[in-house]
Amino acid sequence: MSRLNVLLVEDCEDDALLILRALRQGGFEVTSQRVQEVAALAEALAQPWDVVLSDFSILGFSGMDALLLCRSLQSDVPFILVSGTVGEEMAVAVMKAGANDYVMKHSLTRLAPAVRRELDDTARRASLRRTELALIDSEKRFHAFMDAGPFVASIKDQDCRYMYMNKGWESTYGADGADWIGRLDTLSAAQLQTVSLVSDQDIVASGRAHETIQSFPLSGSAVSYRKTIRFPFIGSAGHCLLGEISTDVTALKQSEETIRRLAFLDPLTALPNRRLMHDRLGHALALAHRSKQHGALLFLDLDNFKTINDTHGHDAGDQILKLVAARLCAGMRIQDTVARTGGDEFVIILEKLSGDADIAAREVDAIGNDILCLTSAPYEHDGVAYRISASIGVVLFCGTEHSSDELMKRADIALYSAKAAGRNVQMIFDPVMQARVALRNAQEEDLRLALERQHFVLHYQPQVDDTGTLTGFEALLRMQHPGKNVVMPDAFIGLAEETGLIVELGYWTLRTACEQLYQWSKLPATALLTVSVNVSARQFSDEALVERVLAIVQQSTIDPARLILELTESMMLDQVDSTVVKMRALRRSGIRFSLDDFGIGFSSLSYLKRLPLHEIKIDREFVNNITHDANDAVIVCAIIALAQGFGLSVIAEGVETVEQQVFLESRGCHRFQGYLFGRPVPLPLIDLSTLTPEKSAVTLM
Numbered sequence: 041m042s043r044l045n046v047l048l049v050e051d052c053e054d055d056a057l058l059i060l061r062a063l064r065q066g067g068f069e070v071t072s073q074r075v076q077e078v079a080a081l082a083e084a085l086a087q088p089w090d091v092v093l094s095d096f097s098i099l100g101f102s103g104m105d106a107l108l109l110c111r112s113l114q115s116d117v118p119f120i121l122v123s124g125t126v127g128e129e130m131a132v133a134v135m136k137a138g139a140n141d142y143v144m145k146h147s148l149t150r151l152a153p154a155v156r157r158e159l160d161d162t163a164r165r166a167s168l169r170r171t172e173l174a175l176i177d178s179e180k181r182f183h184a185f186m187d188a189g190p191f192v193a194s195i196k197d198q199d200c201r202y203m204y205m206n207k208g209w210e211s212t213y214g215a216d217g218a219d220w221i222g223r224l225d226t227l228s229a230a231q232l233q234t235v236s237l238v239s240d241q242d243i244v245a246s247g248r249a250h251e252t253i254q255s256f257p258l259s260g261s262a263v264s265y266r267k268t269i270r271f272p273f274i275g276s277a278g279h280c281l282l283g284e285i286s287t288d289v290t291a292l293k294q295s296e297e298t299i300r301r302l303a304f305l306d307p308l309t310a311l312p313n314r315r316l317m318h319d320r321l322g323h324a325l326a327l328a329h330r331s332k333q334h335g336a337l338l339f340l341d342l343d344n345f346k347t348i349n350d351t352h353g354h355d356a357g358d359q360i361l362k363l364v365a366a367r368l369c370a371g372m373r374i375q376d377t378v379a380r381t382g383g384d385e386f387v388i389i390l391e392k393l394s395g396d397a398d399i400a401a402r403e404v405d406a407i408g409n410d411i412l413c414l415t416s417a418p419y420e421h422d423g424v425a426y427r428i429s430a431s432i433g434v435v436l437f438c439g440t441e442h443s444s445d446e447l448m449k450r451a452d453i454a455l456y457s458a459k460a461a462g463r464n465v466q467m468i469f470d471p472v473m474q475a476r477v478a479l480r481n482a483q484e485e486d487l488r489l490a491l492e493r494q495h496f497v498l499h500y501q502p503q504v505d506d507t508g509t510l511t512g513f514e515a516l517l518r519m520q521h522p523g524k525n526v527v528m529p530d531a532f533i534g535l536a537e538e539t540g541l542i543v544e545l546g547y548w549t550l551r552t553a554c555e556q557l558y559q560w561s562k563l564p565a566t567a568l569l570t571v572s573v574n575v576s577a578r579q580f581s582d583e584a585l586v587e588r589v590l591a592i593v594q595q596s597t598i599d600p601a602r603l604i605l606e607l608t609e610s611m612m613l614d615q616v617d618s619t620v621v622k623m624r625a626l627r628r629s630g631i632r633f634s635l636d637d638f639g640i641g642f643s644s645l646s647y648l649k650r651l652p653l654h655e656i657k658i659d660r661e662f663v664n665n666i667t668h669d670a671n672d673a674v675i676v677c678a679i680i681a682l683a684q685g686f687g688l689s690v691i692a693e694g695v696e697t698v699e700q701q702v703f704l705e706s707r708g709c710h711r712f713q714g715y716l717f718g719r720p721v722p723l724p725l726i727d728l729s730t731l732t733p734e735k736s737a738v739t740l741m
């Protein structure tokens with residue numbers, strides 16, 4: 041039994057009972073309300089009903105009135121006219137006005153089936169309506185989504201004609217979508233190829249998705265990049281449709297490009313960096329192997345580039361590096377690689393040289409000379425002219441006999457030789473070079489170990505005044521491996537300078553000398569002795585020099601006035617200003633300075649004026665000859681007069697004979713150092729036992 045909630049518009053109670061009975065007999069479990077006035081009908085229609093059954097002639101209003109009221113208040117409820125009197129014509133009019141059916145009172149057996157049918161129809165209509173609404177809603181959502189997203193979308197039919205496009209499509213292509221519905225795309229096969237696309241027809245035929253990154257100019261702006269996914273799918277009619285979604289990946293592509301640049305290009309010159317150079321070298325080796333042609337690897341390093349930075353600033357240095365890079369690129373062939381691998385280092389890879397080694401060497405030689413010429417031509421930046429040269433190390437290759445690492449090592453060795461040969465030259469690698477470098481490396485290692493294992497000692501050479509009184513010592517560095525002979529500085533200082541080890545060696549010397557000075561300071565007889573220590577140019581240019589020297593002096597608790605640092609003239613050449621600043625800072629603490637080897641270098645009176653010196657040391661070269669070379673004698677006299685003029689102390693080194701001493705004394709030099717008074721000797725050989733505070737006298741054993 042199905043439930044039925046009936047609104048009965050009937051003024052005859054008997055008829056109403058008959059109608060309800062017919063419904064129950066027809067299988068309904070009926071609940072009902074009967075109305076017979078318009079007001080009551082309107083009130084009843086405020087509630088939902090399954091069906092409205094209405095007589096046609098009711099007291100005071102007609103079935104037509106009931107129908108119209110019903111439609112205005114509940115448009116969808118089934119309305120069935122149940123009447124005994126209405127004529128055919130009226131019945132048709134009522135049906136046209138929206139009644140669902142018409143049943144005569146004398147054939148009420150029709151009523152229940154008519155009601156059931158109407159209930160079914162109403163349910164179907166409601167379901168259809170719901171589907172329709174859902175569809176409208178879904179379509180609205182689809183459009184809202186497709187138009188709001190940052191992408192371009194379109195759908196084409198099985199003939200590849202446009203069926204749909206979103207707002208993104210319209211704005212990207214600047215076209216009205218409506219004009220394109222039903223049309224085909226107009227890109228030719230060649231155009232499709234240039235943007236790596238296959239035709240719509242091919243995609244439909246293959247049934248496979250196609251994906252690509254497209255780059256094309258858009259709306260006059262720079263190049264934009266779009267990723268396009270085109271995929272076939274089956275539409276409602278079983279046809280294969282084509283969907284296309286493109287997203288703007290410009291920013292992504294730009295980021296990728298930036299990452300690529302950072303990873304492989306040198307940011308200053310935009311040349312390939314070391315990593316990319318390595319990769320290109322690998323390819324060049326493979327090519328040389330296949331083609332049996334030679335290639336060459338050139339390491340180029342600018343000469344004394346540091347001077348440009350120091351004199352004109354880092355920015356000017358950068359500009360010169362860029363100009364050098366531009367010249368190198370302009371001077372090379374298209375197949376060659378120019379890379380920047382570090383500060384002022386460039387690498388050039390030459391490919392496709394001759395298969396004959398001699399000819400290839402001549403080719404490289406010519407190219408290398410061209411590079412030397414083009415790099416050494418003057419540069420101009422900001423109205424200033426710059427000159428710089430380069431040194432080049434070259435290694436030839438053919439095939440993959442040597443790894444790229446080995447080739448780079450060899451080019452580096454050749455470059456080192458070019459630098460050692462005086463710069464502004466190119467050197468082609470040869471095995472003798474390699475042996476020399478191996479030897480040098482071994483010596484460097486030896487030096488490093490010697491420093492680490494404390495295989496250095498200080499020898500002390502006395503300095504005396506004209507009464508023969510010991511005034512102090514010069515501390516002199518020697519290398520001494522256990523059980524071996526003493527090695528003089530000439531054998532290792534050059535290498536120590538080159539490798540930078542001289543700096544640490546210098547601090548070691550200073551520390552050791554200060555410790556000794558402290559030992560002497562504890563005894564009254566030796567308390568006034570001074571110690572002179574040589575400081576190399578490289579050490580003096582150490583940023584931390586002042587700090588470290590003061591720390592050593594402080595730690596050893598010596599009187600700084602007993603320490604004399606010996607500088608050479610040559611170190612004034614490049615960096616007078618910074619040297620003066622450092623000297624003054626140390627001078628303030630009491631440390632004194634002696635100018636070593638005076639007279640042999642580029643002595644300038646202006647140094648003597650500017651430097652906070654305490655003493656000038658006359659070089660042994662002049663002292664040696666003073667008794668038999670008139671020129672040297674004149675120079676020595678001038679140096680002594682100069683020192684006196686500037687109020688500086690003067691000491692002569694290399695004094696070996698009494699004649700020399702007498703000469704010097706007669707000219708006003710009263711302090712001496714030389715074999716006449718004592719050779720440099722290790723500490724245990726110095727006997728200070730006879731010294732008294734009044735008159736120092738040193739006996740050398």
Ligand SMILES: Nc1nc2c(ncn2[C@@H]2O[C@H](COP(=O)(O)OP(=O)(O)OP(=O)(O)O)[C@@H](O)[C@H]2O)c(=O)[nH]1
Nearest residue numbers: 341342343344345346347349354357358382383384
């Ligand atoms: N302006 C600038 N200088 C740099 C850059 N990278 C490194 N340098 C400097 O380049 C110089 C390279 O010096 P080196 O090659 O060791 O020495 P050099 O003065 O060229 O002398 P030689 O090579 O021995 O002839 C150093 O002073 C670095 O500080 C850079 O990107 N810009």
